[in-house]
Amino acid sequence: MTHIDETKLPGVGALHCFDCQSGDRIGVISHHAGRREVIIYDSDDLDRVGECATMTPDEALVLADLLGGTSVTHRLDDLRQEIDGLAIDWLPISGHSAYAGKTIGDTALRTRTGVTIVALVRGDRPIPAPGPDEELHVDDTAVVVGTAEGIDAAAQMLVAAGS
Amino acid sequence: MILAATPGSATLLLELGAILVALAFLGRLAARFKVPSIPLYLLAGLAVGEGGIFELFTARDFIETGAQIGVILLLLLLGMEFTGDELTASLRDHAPAGAVDLVLNFTPGVVLGVLLGWDIRAALLLGGITYISSSGIIARLLSDLGNTGNRETPVVLAILVTEDLVMALYLPLMAGLLIGGDPFDIGLEISIAITAVVAALVLAIKFGNRISAAVFHRSDENLLLSLLGIALVVAGIAEHLQASAAVGAFLVGIALNGPAEHAARNILGPLRDLFAAMFFVFFGLQINPADLPPALGIAAVLAVVTAASKLATGWWSAARVGIDWPGRLRAGTTLMARGEFSIVIAGIAVADGIESDLGPLAAAYVLILAVGGPLLTRAADPIANWIRRRNRDSRAVSA
Numbered sequence: 001m002t003h004i005d006e007t008k009l010p011g012v013g014a015l016h017c018f019d020c021q022s023g024d025r026i027g028v029i030s031h032h033a034g035r036r037e038v039i040i041y042d043s044d045d046l047d048r049v050g051e052c053a054t055m056t057p058d059e060a061l062v063l064a065d066l067l068g069g070t071s072v073t074h075r076l077d078d079l080r081q082e083i084d085g086l087a088i089d090w091l092p093i094s095g096h097s098a099y100a101g102k103t104i105g106d107t108a109l110r111t112r113t114g115v116t117i118v119a120l121v122r123g124d125r126p127i128p129a130p131g132p133d134e135e136l137h138v139d140d141t142a143v144v145v146g147t148a149e150g151i152d153a154a155a156q157m158l159v160a161a162g163s
Numbered sequence: 164m165i166l167a168a169t170p171g172s173a174t175l176l177l178e179l180g181a182i183l184v185a186l187a188f189l190g191r192l193a194a195r196f197k198v199p200s201i202p203l204y205l206l207a208g209l210a211v212g213e214g215g216i217f218e219l220f221t222a223r224d225f226i227e228t229g230a231q232i233g234v235i236l237l238l239l240l241l242g243m244e245f246t247g248d249e250l251t252a253s254l255r256d257h258a259p260a261g262a263v264d265l266v267l268n269f270t271p272g273v274v275l276g277v278l279l280g281w282d283i284r285a286a287l288l289l290g291g292i293t294y295i296s297s298s299g300i301i302a303r304l305l306s307d308l309g310n311t312g313n314r315e316t317p318v319v320l321a322i323l324v325t326e327d328l329v330m331a332l333y334l335p336l337m338a339g340l341l342i343g344g345d346p347f348d349i350g351l352e353i354s355i356a357i358t359a360v361v362a363a364l365v366l367a368i369k370f371g372n373r374i375s376a377a378v379f380h381r382s383d384e385n386l387l388l389s390l391l392g393i394a395l396v397v398a399g400i401a402e403h404l405q406a407s408a409a410v411g412a413f414l415v416g417i418a419l420n421g422p423a424e425h426a427a428r429n430i431l432g433p434l435r436d437l438f439a440a441m442f443f444v445f446f447g448l449q450i451n452p453a454d455l456p457p458a459l460g461i462a463a464v465l466a467v468v469t470a471a472s473k474l475a476t477g478w479w480s481a482a483r484v485g486i487d488w489p490g491r492l493r494a495g496t497t498l499m500a501r502g503e504f505s506i507v508i509a510g511i512a513v514a515d516g517i518e519s520d521l522g523p524l525a526a527a528y529v530l531i532l533a534v535g536g537p538l539l540t541r542a543a544d545p546i547a548n549w550i551r552r553r554n555r556d557s558r559a560v561s562a
Contacts, residue, residue, distance in 0.1 A: 007317040008252045010324045011244035011302070015317060029312050033425060039312040044551065047314035047490035048544070098376035 036060040087148045091158050093140045099158055105132030107157065115146030115154040171221055178222035182211065186440050199300045201502045202533040204440050205526055208447015215452055226445050233442030234507055235398045235412040236435035241298065241327060242416020243424050247368030250328065253321040260318060260480035261325030267472040269294040275465055284340050285518035291333055292509055292525050293469045297502025297533065298323045304497060304537050315481045315490040319497050322480060330504065331360050331414070334407040341515050360410060367418040375419045379426070387430045409507060439503065446506050447526065449513050454523040462527035470532065470539070473498040489547035496543045500536030505529050
């Protein structure tokens with residue numbers, strides 16, 4: 001297993017690095033604003049950025065796809081479907097979400113948007129039909145059902161509010 | 164009636180406009196020669212102050228108020244740079260580096276102040292001036308040079324974070340000491356101020372998310388008004404409690420993260436640039452240019468000593484986490500730049516009038532290191548390459 005070195009860049013985001021067997025060192029900066037920088041370190045000076053490519057979150061996903069890895073939540077994202085005014089969607093709870101750490105009751109999601117959280121996916125474990133006392137954790141994925149507009153509003157609340 | 168412009172208001176607009184145009188010109192010049200704009204703004208201030216080329220009459224009051232807002236915005240956005248998590252993580256991993264930074268860089272200023280026979284409080288202010296690196300200049304340098312992803316950068320940023328935390332305690336401490344009075348009053352004043360700072364920090368780290376969720380508004384206009392309003396009110400309260408307006412603004416900044424923070428950085432950034440420029444001009448115009456040349460010699464010595472001490476700080480801190488020597492050299496040279504926060508501290512000294520030599524010395528000192536620091540940072544990689552090449556050549560010769 002490759003060892004990944006994680007360091008915080010205060011005010012910028014986080015830097016993840018790992019060494020390849022070839023001796024190259026690869027790094028990724030995840031900016032708070034969502035931008036990603038992919039770095040190949042200078043082979044003469046492994047602490048210094050040699051080449052660097054900046055990409056949007058979407059482009060970073062394309063790169064991840066090309067390299068053969070996609071995360072569960074994002075694949076789920078594409079499965080969004082609509083049945084006659086009824087929509088279902090998967091909303092990730094990011095670390096910046098104002099509702100991370102709060103209970104489903106606290107969000108008053110159903111009162112405010114008409115959208116119901118029918119399940120939570122925490123890691124690999126689904127929590128079907130969570131009660132109002134269930135807490136939303138960072139990196140949970142909330143499976144929600146409602147109208148398309150309602151879900152957009154819910155996404156604003158849970159996701160966009162934090163990005 | 165606003166339309167019936169009085170001669171005074173016409174002069175105000177002319178003076179203010181002329182200054183902004185001049186600053187814009189200087190900013191372009193700075194960008195052209197890849198030096199920070201802060202020293203040029205200071206020079207502009209010197210030129211329009213007492214004994215300068217052209218003395219301002221009507222715009223001075225406006226610039227003074229603008230300068231106060233500038234300090235508040237500088238500290239507000241500084242606080243916003245960091246979330247509670249990042250503060251605690253930086254402290255956990257890099258506390259020794261922060262301590263070395265404080266000892267190595269605070270001491271030279273204090274020692275010089277004492278040698279010059281200044282009041283101990285003035286010496287402590289000079290210590291603060293030599294201690295604090297310019298996070299504005301350094302952030303710009305890191306991104307200009309493409310060094311953000313370098314492995315020594317987390318160390319550099321962590322040191323800047325600890326400096327900012329030290330500032331949060333240092334500013335109210337100095338504010339308390341400068342009021343004077345009997346030791347009991349000073350002690351009480353300082354302990355109240357520092358308790359408030361610590362309480363606010365804990366609140367910010369624990370409830371920052373909720374606070375910023377409450378402040379956040381989708382409309383930029385509303386967000387701008389609420390943020391600026393809150394920052395000014397808290398800064399005003401802090402100033403009233405003698406804890407220094409800057410600290411109040413800094414704490415508001417720390418309390419805000421998440422949605423409010425990202426939007427706020429975008430909308431407050433340009434405002435900060437405008438008022439911070441006024442702040443540098445105002446600091447410059449309080450200083451008589453005639454006082455500058457005599458201070459230059461001492462400032463140069465101080466600059467050399469404290470550039471060396473920052474180099475040592477960066478070198479040691481980077482070595483501590485296993486960075487090779489070229490990275491250590493970069494970390495050390497990156498930290499050398501002094502700028503806005505040294506001027507914030509010097510501004511407190513000038514406003515207090517505690518030591519008339521301090522203002523010119525601080526101005527000369529910042530002029531030297533705001534320009535010289537970044538030049539050395541840019542030279543770090545070429546120097547490292549040169550040394551590497553020489554080593555390789557000498558190895559080839561001996562082989």
